[in-house]
Amino acid sequence: MGDNRRVALIRQSKKREGSESPEIQNDRIGGHMDQRGQVRVATVYEIGVPGDIERDGLEEAVRMVETGQAGGIVVAFFDRLGREELGIYQTLYRLEQAGGVIEFVDSPTLDPATEAGRILIAIQAAMAKAQRMKITNNWRISRERADLAGKYIGPTPYGYKRVDGKLVPTELAQYVKAIFQMRADEKTWAEINQWLTANAPAPKQKPNGPRVAWVVPTIKGIVANVGYLGHTHRKGKIVYRDAHEALVSLTLWESAQSAKGVRSTSGESWLLSGKVKCQGCRRNARPRSSGAGHKAYACKKFHASGTCTNPAFAVASQLEDIVVAALFEWHDSVFEGLQDLVDLDALAEVVAETRTVLRQLVMAQATSRFPEEFAEGIAEAEARAVGAERDLAQAKASITSGLGVPRVFRLRDMWEELTMQERREALSGLIDCIVIEGHKGGPVSERCVILWKGQAAAFAPWPVRGQKSEMVSLPWPLEVEVGLAAAEDAQERVV
Ligand SMILES: [Zn+2]
Secondary structure (H helix, E strand, O other), X not given: OOOOEEEXXXXXXXXXXXXXXXXXXXXXXXXXXXXXXXXXXXXXXXXXXXXXXXXXXXXXXXXXXXOOOOOEEEXXXXXXXXXXXXXXXXXXXXXXXXXXXXXXOOOOOOOOOOHHHHHHHHXXXXXXXXXXXXXXXXXXXXXXXXXHHOOOOOOOOOOEEEEOOEEEEOOOHHHHHHHHHHHHOOOOHHHHHHHHHXXXXXXXXXXXXXXXXXXXXXXXXXXXXXXXXXXXEEOOEEEEOOOOOOOOOHHHHHHHHHOOOOOOOXXXXXXXXXXXXXXXXXXXXXXXXXXXXXXXXXXOOEEOOEEOOOOEEEEHHHHHHHHHHHHHHHHHHHHHHOOOOXXXXXXXXXXXXXXXXXXXXXXXXXXXXXXXXXXXXXXHHHHHHHHHHHHHHHHHHHHHHHOOXXXXXXXXXHHHHOOHHHHHHHHHHHEXXXXXXXXXXXXXXXXXXXXXXXXXXHHOOOOOOOOOOOOOOOOOXXXXXXXXXXXXXXXXXXX
16 A cells, blocks of 8 residues: 555644644544554644745645655645645645645545545635635525526426427426326326326327327326426436426425335435524534425424524425525636636736846846845845746646646536535535524525535534533524635634
8 A cells, every 4th residue: 555654734823722723633633544554754733824824834744745754644624734725736736746645634535636526625725715805695596597507408398398498388387287286195107197198188209299198107207307396407316406497396296206106316315414503592403304204404492401492494405405506606606706816927927027126136236346245135036036936837737737626617517426425525615504594484595594614603602512501592684794704713613
């Protein structure tokens, strides 16, 4: 196996109590190394060092890998590596060039050696940049954007026609609703078939072909089609949500699925476990399955410290749809803003400037009667010019050959390819938690607020699992003013 010698990198931007203390980071790293039989060759501490400046400690750790003193670096959490996107890429690029690895104890899927890992790293790095850019909390779903993306894939489903690639309901839509309703009422396939044959125009196999007879497989196909929920999909996997008008409600669709003989095409159970908080008591709204297979996130109401007066409840699929759509929206907007992120022109300008300064000093020295007085200045200017050239070269390398991460990509295009663990990782990197208000107040979309990374700290203290704490509700509506600008020192992990 490979080189198992590791440098531990520990960073804390400001001295304070909390879960990110150097001791905790050290413990996490120690456990990680023990488990893997790794040898710690050095521990580099950066205390009082923000993530977005020149980092002597990080430089030292990377050098150790480059000079063959270690096989890699271990960091407790991704954000301990840094908060400057280009810097993160350069570090990873240098490690890759040196044949070294980097391991994040808390996020094993952030592995630059895998494709999914590189994508997740790109998301995290973009998040770091977004925090610096003070991008605001604008997560509302842009309907137009979904519409643009919502061209239907595959044959036109019964009850719809195509207009500019998108599905539009026809007068046959009523029969689709009837099919779902009968199925939800536990009618057999044969009964439904009989009814349709007597009452509904038969389906066509081809858009302009003749009508064929109703048969059970066609009906089963209709009931299993998530397209009737308004989503476009590829073989049952949802590609775009809310792409066209739905013919059936989610409740009706789900009750039709739960009748025997239909396999659900949704595989997204418990995407948000541990991330959903109850507005009434600040505690986790936990995953809950009903006997009928309906899934929800719910506050359990009776807690060791007391009773929640407004227990949160949200149908899992509805909440997950909202959060995922917001995640895509956020991701698109951030990545649009990041297109000019690595500003090669600006770096090239710095190179030109430093060269000009150097040239002027050298010329001045040549004509001066006291050339020795220029020596120090010239040495400094030379170092600056060399540094600027290195920055430019590294930026170019990190963009072109470096990690092979597309500079701009659409999370929604790759979402279906990610595993559940990777999706949870992507969410964890971007979202502190989702707060749900009790269920008396209307649709989930109006009762949930996403607290993006760094925003939850503004509503501290959060209850810690296993510790008694008072039942204090969160203010409602939850006014999130801080945006993503919450500074690093304000950030606290939500346990
Ligand atoms: Zn509660």
